[in-house]
Amino acid sequence: MPFAYRPLGKHQIRLLKPRGLSFDALGYDLIHVDITTKIEYSALSYTWGAPGDSHVIQLDGEWFPVRENLYDALQAIDFRRRNKATASMVKSYIWIDAICINQGKDEEALAERSLQITMMTRIYEQASTILVWLGNPQNEMHNRSAFRKMKEFNQRRLVIMAKNRPYRPWWWPHKAKLPDNDNNTFLASMAATDRTVFDVEGSDTHNAWLGICAIFRSQWWTRTWIFQEATVPEKLVQQHIAGTQWRNFESKVKFLCGKETASWTELQGTVMVAKHIQDTHQRGTEFIQGAHTAANSLLAFRVSRVQNRLLSFLEILELFRPTECFDPRDKIYAPLCLAAENVRLVIKPDYSSTNTVHYVYLDVVRFGISQAGKSLVFLGHACWTPHLSRPFPADWRLTEIPSWVPNWHEPIDFYPIPKVLYIENKISARAFAPYDRRNTQAMSNKQQQVRTFNATGDSACSAQIYESQLHIKGIFCGTIKDVMPAIRLYALGTFAEKSRRWESGSKGRYPTGEAFSQALNRTQVMDLKENWRGRPCERGGDIDTKLLSKLSTDLDAASIGAQSRMKSAFLRATRGRNVCLLEDAYLGMVPVLAEIGDRIFAFLGGQVLYTLRPDSSRPGHYLYIGETYIHGLMDGEVMRRVEVGQARVEELVLV
Known part of the structure; x- marks a missing residue:
């Protein structure tokens, strides 16, 4: 009983x-x-x-x-x-x-x-x-070495931060130090100490990294509910003024693995080092590759909560997307606890048998287009997935999810095209930068947020849901003539050959007037630059293949930061996307499932462009493939075509 x-x-x-x-x-x-x-x-x-x-x-x-x-x-x-x-x-x-x-x-x-x-x-x-x-460790010795190494990383990082911010009285202002200075110095310090011993099996460092990777590969990091559980915002004391220390910082989140215990700050430094090692592709460290990914995602979300940076409901849903849960409805109901009040007033947890997964996922779209301005941001989280890598449980009766509705149960291998630029306020050259040794979180600066792209200008969105179809007004922009995989950092052969053919066909010039090679470099980062937080902060970005191919051992701290930001922008743009050439010689980034003959459209009210595949049996009906960046058509050029009669607005049906 x-x-x-x-x-x-x-x-x-x-x-x-x-x-x-x-x-x-x-x-x-x-x-x-x-x-x-x-x-x-x-x-x-x-x-x-x-x-x-x-x-x-x-x-x-x-x-x-x-x-x-x-x-x-x-x-x-x-x-x-x-x-x-x-x-x-x-x-x-x-x-x-x-x-x-x-x-x-x-x-x-x-x-x-x-x-x-x-x-x-x-x-x-x-x-x-x-x-x-996090579970009981498979190897006690590796686990003990791992926790010792994490504490060592944390102490080294604290020493560097304290050195960059020596204590001075509040009346003695000095130049502010941003956290990327601390992080770059910290990562550069790893080169002389830890890098040479990874090849030595059985060494304390090698054993420690085996234990660290085992910790990061714990099933806990993949669980849907952990984002709200382990990222609870805490009050942080960020000042140490006139010799008076305010409150001692102590995170109330404790990580337990066997008999060992660690805090968030200790894991934070370790994640940074693991990511740095992966980015630099050091010999003998293949077992580290990808181990930190889930922890890094959770850490980024924790920082946003600690700094009280509110994420949109769709951004929160995207963080939960790779996680595991038995009930697919949890992918919506777990993030609800972290959403704004206007979301929780509309979408409420309902585990009754009549509330199917299809209805729950469709509710998210209905909420988006019911808001002022009828936002189309949800389309950035949808993509055509003909073969599911994560099938629904057998006992879930689910009608087919339309191609334009985000399937939050299915993980995706791309980042939505950024809709916001985070522009940092300028810091005074002699600003006061207080530092509390017990607090590893830097003081956050206010940021301006502006739209990244504006493909259809000030046009109003026109979208209606009819059963499983989305009726929307759009403008035809071009047809895909050719596609190729995006440039790989260390394998340029195939890319170089095809890009030369494309450049030859365009006679070296791009429709915007710039050199074809320059347009290609800008296309591969979607014309974006990133800041030290890994957020898009500026237009006009491009790639420098020489800088990308250099090892961090050959770079100073400033160059390591520049290389890291460029890699991050490149990987964000190219992950899950290919480079395309349109029939009118425009270049773009399209979803990997896009094919020759697919069409590019702008939707009224949308910031970016979209790839659609015509339904041969039903004129005007399209399969939604995904968001698209076309270099030179992202800032209102499409609407100017309509004004001069080179394009027209038409009614589209997405299925």
Whole structure:
């Protein structure tokens, strides 16, 4: 007989209170408390793991089945609770979703789950500590070396930051230092110490990196719910003035792996080093490639929350897209807790059997085009995927999702074309830059946000949803004549041969009047430059193949930063895209599934252009392929064609 839950009140949650049992048994009392109660508790963030209740705990004196990974986490928490050195980390009460929320399949349990999900953000924000369980390590020695190495990276980074910002009285202003100076100096310092020992198997550094990669490859990093659980914004003290230190910074998120513990700041420096090693392609470090990707994404989102930089609902959904969950509707309902209030008023969690995945995903599009201006930004997150790499669970009855509706369950291998430029305010040459040694977060500067592109000028969007079709007004811009893979940093053969043929056909000149080679270089970064945060900040970007091909060992700190920003802009533009040539000699970046004969359109109200594939059986109907950049047609040129009669607005139907 399953455990019988007592019903929760509207503003209540359940908490676990550990019992004083023997070391062989885990026992808890389940209590109900009001969410507004000022009670200290720890919240657990973990991955459920494979189905199968292979262990049991005592809950209110009854046996309660739990999965293996949760049982391991409870044992690790109990170990720290009994250890004097770590006892303060674990509070008297614990919140765990699998136990504190009724996971039954009946209507009462589904209703409770829908309500509790709306409270998840508050539950984690009010927790005194958040314990992240990464699992038991496969190799204890590698794990211990990994945590020692992460602490070493953190201390080295702190020393560099303190050196760049020596303490001075508040009345003695000095030149400000931006975080990219710190990061570049920190990464440059790695070359002389750690780089030469990666080839030596069995060395402490080699073992440490094996352990670090194992940590970053934990299933926890792929879980859908971790973004709201482990990125809780915390109050940061950023000043140290006149010898008075304000509040000590201590993150309440603790990462647990076996018997080792780390903080966010320690993982942050390690992620930076791992990314730097991957970008420089150092010999003997192939096992590091890609290990940090998920951690880097989560870290970037945490920084945005700490700095109170609000992301749009679609940007948040995109962060959740590569993650794993059993219920595909969680890809919408988990991010809801982090969305603005106007989103949560329209889209509400509903786990009833009648609310299908198709309806939930379509609700996101309806919300977008129902807002003022009928935004088409959602199209940047949609693409034609004829073969799903992540099929829906067999028991989910799902009608086919239209090509223009983002399938949030399916991971994508491209970045949406940026819609906003983040322009940094200029910093005074003698601005006061306070520094608190205990705080590794830099003071953020206010930014201006302007539109990146403006393909259709000030035109108003005209889009309507009819069942599974999107009726929209657009302007034909051209037909794809040829495509080729984007230039690879270290393999230029195929690209160089085809680009020479294209340049020869255009006689070296581009329709805008610039040299063809210059237009090609600008096209490959979509005419964008990036700042030290990895955000697009300026138009007029291009690529320098000589700088891209150099090793970081041959560059100074400033050149390392410039190379890194250029690589980031290049990879953002070319990931999941090919270079195309239109019949009228324009160059562009199109989705990898675009083919010769596909057509490029501008939609009224859209910032960018779009690739469509005609439906041969139904005139005026198109399959949506994806967003497109065409160099020289992104700043209102299409509308000027309409004004002079070279193009016309027509009604399109996307299926």
